[in-house]
Amino acid sequence: MKHTPQVRTSKPTRAEMKTQLLAQAEATIDQFLDWVEQTEHPNLTQIEEAVLEFRRQVGQTMADTALKAQATVHPVPSPRCPTCQREMHFKDTKAKTLTSRVSDLKLKRSYYYCVHCQQGLFPPRPTITGL
Ligand SMILES: [Zn+2]
Structure with missing residues (x-):
């Protein structure tokens, strides 16, 4: 198995990264809105947990995007x-x-x-x- 070194391979474009981030954000927002609709009287702890989870998912996608832009x-x-x-x-x-x-x-x-x-x-x- 022989690899030829290349300067860059399959580096995503800005438009591709933006599309991916928006798609992930939209999916996460939908999940969050489902939770808002289904949770009638959330207490502060439940709201905190939902928001922290939302933040975690969006942050994960952003971190993955930043790494993929470098990784190849x-x-x-x-x-x-x-x-x-x-x-x-x-x-x-x-x-x-x-x-x-x-x-x-x-x-x-x-x-x-x-x-x-x-x-x-x-x-x-x-x-x-x-x-
Ligand atoms: Zn040597």
Whole structure:
């Protein structure tokens, strides 16, 4: 299996991201309105819980969107092996779950491999700090 590194693959456009965010927001709003209609005399705790859930869902979609806009960037040329300085081969993307203040976020990181030293590397991601 051979991968050709590319500068960017399948990066969503602004219009695509907006469509997705609006669709998710609309679904979440519908759920919220269902709850409003079905809950006749909610107490403050129930209202808080409903609003927090609404906020969580919208926030999750926004965080996923921000990550997807970053996730498919492969450095060109590939990074150098820290041991032998040869160019490493793009091997695969590996899923990683990150716990954030918003929610658990699933992201894909590019994985590079040096056939000479038989060692792998996740290059740092310059576009998102702290990862
Ligand atoms: Zn090496």
